[in-house]
Amino acid sequence: MDVFLQTIVAGVLKGGLYALIGIGMTLIMGVMGIINLAHGQLMMLAMYVTFVLSTMGVDPYIALFIAMPLLFLLGVAIQKFLLNPLIKADTILPENQVLMTVGIGMVVTEIVRFIFTSDYKSVTTTYSERTFFLGNISFSVALTIAFAIALAFTGAMFWFLLKTDLGRSIRATAQDKDAATLMGVNTGRITVITFGLGSGLVAAAGCLLAPVYYVFPDLGGPFTAKAFIITILGGLGSTVGAIFGGVTLGLAESLGATYFGMEFEDIVGLTIFILVLLFLPGGFKRLTKV
Amino acid sequence: MKGKVGKAFVVAVAAMAIMMTGSAWSAETIKVGVLLPLTGSQAKFGEIEKRSYEMAAEEINAKGGVRGMKIELRFEDDTGKPDVGRSAVEKLISRDKVPVLTGGYSSSVTLAATPVAQQFKVPFVISTGSDDAITEKKYDYIFRINPPASEYPNAVKTFLQGVAKDVKTVALLYENSAFGQSSSKSFEKDCGELGLKILVKEGYQAGAIDFKPVLTKVKAANPDMIYMVSYVMDASLLMRQSKELRINPKLFVGGGAGFTLPEFAKSAGAAADGVYSATLWLETLPFPGAKAYFDKFQKKYGSETEYHGAEAYAAMQVVADALKRAKSLTPKDIRDALAATNVKTVFGPVKFISYGKMTQQNKLDTYMVQWQKGELEAVWPKSVATKKYIYPTPNWDKRK
Numbered sequence: 001m002d003v004f005l006q007t008i009v010a011g012v013l014k015g016g017l018y019a020l021i022g023i024g025m026t027l028i029m030g031v032m033g034i035i036n037l038a039h040g041q042l043m044m045l046a047m048y049v050t051f052v053l054s055t056m057g058v059d060p061y062i063a064l065f066i067a068m069p070l071l072f073l074l075g076v077a078i079q080k081f082l083l084n085p086l087i088k089a090d091t092i093l094p095e096n097q098v099l100m101t102v103g104i105g106m107v108v109t110e111i112v113r114f115i116f117t118s119d120y121k122s123v124t125t126t127y128s129e130r131t132f133f134l135g136n137i138s139f140s141v142a143l144t145i146a147f148a149i150a151l152a153f154t155g156a157m158f159w160f161l162l163k164t165d166l167g168r169s170i171r172a173t174a175q176d177k178d179a180a181t182l183m184g185v186n187t188g189r190i191t192v193i194t195f196g197l198g199s200g201l202v203a204a205a206g207c208l209l210a211p212v213y214y215v216f217p218d219l220g221g222p223f224t225a226k227a228f229i230i231t232i233l234g235g236l237g238s239t240v241g242a243i244f245g246g247v248t249l250g251l252a253e254s255l256g257a258t259y260f261g262m263e264f265e266d267i268v269g270l271t272i273f274i275l276v277l278l279f280l281p282g283g284f285k286r287l288t289k290v
Numbered sequence: 291m292k293g294k295v296g297k298a299f300v301v302a303v304a305a306m307a308i309m310m311t312g313s314a315w316s317a318e319t320i321k322v323g324v325l326l327p328l329t330g331s332q333a334k335f336g337e338i339e340k341r342s343y344e345m346a347a348e349e350i351n352a353k354g355g356v357r358g359m360k361i362e363l364r365f366e367d368d369t370g371k372p373d374v375g376r377s378a379v380e381k382l383i384s385r386d387k388v389p390v391l392t393g394g395y396s397s398s399v400t401l402a403a404t405p406v407a408q409q410f411k412v413p414f415v416i417s418t419g420s421d422d423a424i425t426e427k428k429y430d431y432i433f434r435i436n437p438p439a440s441e442y443p444n445a446v447k448t449f450l451q452g453v454a455k456d457v458k459t460v461a462l463l464y465e466n467s468a469f470g471q472s473s474s475k476s477f478e479k480d481c482g483e484l485g486l487k488i489l490v491k492e493g494y495q496a497g498a499i500d501f502k503p504v505l506t507k508v509k510a511a512n513p514d515m516i517y518m519v520s521y522v523m524d525a526s527l528l529m530r531q532s533k534e535l536r537i538n539p540k541l542f543v544g545g546g547a548g549f550t551l552p553e554f555a556k557s558a559g560a561a562a563d564g565v566y567s568a569t570l571w572l573e574t575l576p577f578p579g580a581k582a583y584f585d586k587f588q589k590k591y592g593s594e595t596e597y598h599g600a601e602a603y604a605a606m607q608v609v610a611d612a613l614k615r616a617k618s619l620t621p622k623d624i625r626d627a628l629a630a631t632n633v634k635t636v637f638g639p640v641k642f643i644s645y646g647k648m649t650q651q652n653k654l655d656t657y658m659v660q661w662q663k664g665e666l667e668a669v670w671p672k673s674v675a676t677k678k679y680i681y682p683t684p685n686w687d688k689r690k
Contacts, residue, residue, distance in 0.1 A: 003506050006535075010502040017499075118333035120523050122557035129561055131534040138502075138535050213499055214523045214557055218331050222497060257503035263466035263493035 002136045007258040008251065009137055015250025016147030020205040021223060022230030022242040023154060024198035030174040030237020031194040032083075034097045038105035040223030042199050046071050046206030047123075047215040048112055054123045054210075061145070064207040068200045075199025078104060079192045105220055113217040123210040146208035153204055157239055170194055174237055202227070229273045235283025244284040248272065319362035320355075320619060322347075322609055323382035325393040325403055330370035331497070332396055334522070334553075339395065339417065339602035340365060341591055345583075346606035356613045361606075364388055368395070372402035379403045383410045389621045390415070390613070390628075392605045395598075397421035397439070397468035404432050413612075413625040417605035418598055421472045425648040431621075433628050433642050433650045435608060435635075436601050439469060440476030442545055442568045445658040446517075447480055449566075449670045453681055457514040457540055459487045463504065463528065464519040464545075466493035473519040473545050489513045496524055501531050509537045516541075522548035526557035533561040533686050540682035541566055552594050555661055562661045564683040569659050571597035571637055572668050574676055580636045597637075604637030 021043065028036045049067040050060050058066075082104065086097050130141040161167040172180040173190045181187050230249055234241025249269055256268030276283060324343055327336040343363055351360045364386050368375035382388050383406070391407055391414040394400035400419025407414035408429040416424060416432065420439040425432060437444075450457055460481055464474035470493065481488055489511040492504045505528070508516060516539045518528055525548035532542070542565045548554055549567035558565075573584035583603055587595040608631055613619070616627035629650065632641050642650040658670035660679055667677035 003510050006506040007503045010500055010506075014500050113329070113333075118329070118337060120334060120553050120557065122523075122526070122553075124557065124559050129530045129533050129559065140502075140531075140534055209499070214526065216331065216334075216523075218329075218333075254500070254503045257494075258507060261492060262498070262501070262504045263495055265495050265498060 003258060005137050007254045009139060011251035011254030012247055013140065013143040013147050013250070014254065015247030016150040017143070017205060017209060017246070018226060018230055018250050019243040019246025020146075020150040020153060020208070021202055021227045022234060022246050023157060023239055024201035024205075025227040026231045026234060026237055026239065026242045026245075027157075027170075027201070028195055028198040029231055031170055032097070032191055034083075034101070035228060035231070036101045036195075036198065037098060037224055037228075038078075038101040038108060038220070039198075039202055039227045040225070041105040041108045041220030042071060042075070043202045043206040043209075043223055044112065044215065044217065044220040045074070045108060046203035047210045047213075047219070048116065048121075049203075050207045050210040051121045051123050051215055054125070060123055060125060060207050060210050063210075064149075064204055067203045067207050071203035072196040072200035076192050076196040078199075079195035083195070084188060084191065105224065109217050109220055116217065118217060120214050120216045122214040125211045128211045140212065142208075142211045146212070149204070149208060151243075153201065154239060154243055157201070161239065166193070226269075229269060231283075232273060233276050233283055238283065241284045248284075319360045320357075320613055321362050321364050321386055321388045322606075323379070323386060323388035323391040323393075324363050324365045325368050325375060325378055325382070325391065325395075325399070326365060327370040327395050327399070328365065328367040332370040332521075335395055335418075335598050336367075338595055338599040339393065342583075342587065342595065342599040342602035343393075343606050345587060345590065346603045346610075350606070350610050356610055357619075361610065361613075368399045368403070370396055370399065372398050375399035375403040376406055379406045379414075380410075383407070383412050388412065389619050390609055390624050392609050393417055393602070394419040397424065397472065400424055401468060404429060407431055410621075411625075412621045413628050415605050415609055415628065417601040421468045422476070422648070423472070425651045428649055430629075430650070431625055433608075433631075433652075435605050435637065435640055435652050436570060437654050437656060438648065438651065439473040440479075441654075442473060442570070442656055443477050443480055443517075443543075444568075445656045445670055446543055446545070446566075446568050447484065449658050449679075450484055450486075450515075453670070453679065454515070454541060457486065459489050459511075459513040459515070461490040461492075461508045461511060461513040461516045461539070462488055463490075463492050463494065463508070463516065465496050465521060465524060467496065469547070470519045477517060477519075477545060486515075494524070496521060498524065498527070501528050502535065505531055505535050505537060508532075509535050512539075514540045515543060517543050517545060518549075519545040520548050522551045522554050523557065525549050526554050526562070529558045529561040529565060536686050538683075538685045542683060543567065550596055550659060550666060552596075555664055555666070560689070563663065563689070564661065564680055566658055566660045566669070566679075569597055569657050570654065571600045572657060572659065572674070573600075574668060575638070575657075575674060577636055577638050578634050583636045600637045604635035604640065607635040608633060608640050 025039045046067040050063040053063040083097050127141045131138045169185045173187045230245040234245030252268050252272050253265050257265050347361045366378035368378050394416040395418045397419045408431045413431045416434040422438040422440050425434045464470035490508050544567035550569045555562040573581050611633045612627040616623040638654050640652050659666050660669045668674050669679035
């Protein structure tokens with residue numbers, strides 16, 4: 001029983017972090033209709049920001065408030081100067097924006113490798129390996145905090161999208177860009193802000209992941225793939241779906257690791273991905289209707 | 291008068307021509323192809339090896355090179371992927387026309403790249419790829435300096451027989467790769483010989499965030515020893531999370547690869563303390579130039595080297611030695627010279643012999659080290675020990 005409970009706890013905690021990684025991508029996907037394949041690389045960048053700040057004695061949770069705005073600005077710049085010009089050119093298909101994000105991801109990775117070399121860096125804090133026990137079940141302090149913050153961010157995001165003018169404009173753009181433009185929404189500006197928000201959210205995930213994981217330039221790719229799976233699981237463009245997607249992936253990986261063997265961790269995730277595509281093509285969004 | 295000037299002119303031209311051809315001749319280099327992961331997740335080790343190759347080649351060239359020619363290293367990046375490794379070797383052989391190859395970091399890449407070298411009949415001196423199968427294919431152009439993965443835990447075996455006699459049960463965790471599977475399989479066999487019972491045996495995907503599901507199983511099984519075959523950051527997370535879950539075996543042992551690197555201790559922090567690891571090399575071993583190599587590397591690059599670097603440096607020594615002795619610089623003659631190798635390197639004596647199923651394999655001892663207060667100390671065998679082993683490892687709760 002302890003093994004089962006510990007597996008569930010580990011899966012849910014990891015899932016919270018996954019959700020935060022997925023939300024940024026799902027937001028960008030919803031508004032612009034493109035998959036940002038540099039998503040993991042942006043997270044990697046935020047982790048390096050955290051690492052550099054931690055060498056100066058700044059705690060990762062404080063670094064969060066520096067990395068998020070930084071990545072927000074970077075996201076804004078990427079959308080404004082690299083992606084939007086591609087929309088304006090008539091002959092170019094929207095897929096070219098996706099290709100552009102692949103290129104951005106590669107450039108970011110190699111620049112980071114140039115500056116920091118390929119060495120593994122780790123951000124160790126006093127609470128990196130601290131745990132508390134409930135009965136026989138151990139909770140990693142860092143992951144529990146990450147889970148709480150991830151939930152808080154998701155809640156804030158949900159509120160922002162539902163209740164604020166800007167949030168409504170974003171949702172309007174996501175639902176029907178042409179209609180939104182006709183209603184007076186500056187959709188160009190909305191896409192820029194959305195990409196910034198997406199980048200900022202994944203930056204938060206990076207800062208929360210830093211104390212429990214490690215960072216190296218090639219870290220982006222696998223996390224882009226994870227974010228993609230979560231986005232599909234949750235339903236494209238759905239924030240609540242992203243939470244379900246994240247936690248489902250986390251749980252599936254943990255349960256798969258315990259009961260099938262950890263070498264199948266990725267296979268379990270991808271199998272669920274395919275099953276969802278086959279039997280629930282809209283993702284969990286179809287079930288929640290939000 | 292005119293004739294004299296003419297004659298002098300001819301002589302001068304002739305002299306210049308000789309000088310020019312002379313200089314052209316001495317500028318000719320011997321190309322050595324090196325296959326390493328220079329980007330990708332294994333780039334860290336690729337870099338250590340690349341620097342070691344470069345350092346060794348520079349030293350050889352500073353002493354006049356080989357046969358009056360300088361050694362020119364041609365690096366190719368395998369990015370850690372077998373298919374890329376294959377085409378990199380093809381490129382080195384057909385475009386760069388290298389007469390000899392070396393390097394070969396990961397087992398999967400090396401396994402894919404060696405058949406190409408064999409097919410083109412260009413000798414390949416492997417420095418690191420350790421899957422047993424690499425030298426079990428009776429390829430006569432493939433040589434290996436490092437011991438095969440199955441021999442990595444030899445020192446662990448003698449330690450279990452000599453010191454940790456009360457260890458009866460084992461949990462075995464390994465990275466799900468050619469290296470990890472090969473190492474774990476051979477360790478399983480060793481456990482059989484030693485009469486140890488394997489309670490948990492789990493592979494995992496490298497780069498995982500959370501090892502707790504597997505470690506929870508290990509904890510429930512409560513083994514006397516945990517044996518892990520992992521690269522550096524997985525190793526660090528495994529130890530950190532073992533500490534989180536308060537798993538208390540009598541000893542934690544790393545089966546080579548990640549557990550000896552400074553990054554492991556840096557990242558794992560206090561969780562690294564007391565961890566044993568099998569290793570292939572230490573700078574304190576009594577091999578000529580070992581300590582000098584270690585110190586020079588540190589001075590030159592401002593970072594530390596370890597056994598992978600020593601393997602690369604030794605591979606360069608072996609290749610240079612063979613090039614010196616070869617009848618000519620054709621791949622065939624270099625192969626014959628390599629087969630007759632008998633040389634002392636920083637990594638230990640190198641001689642390519644056949645034993646077991648393996649051919650052209652170098653046979654070396656392995657050692658056991660332990661992290662004590664943030665320092666990596668040699669603890670086994672006693673003849674090379676720098677500190678006494680701490681056994682059993684103290685419980686997490688009783689540590690400060």
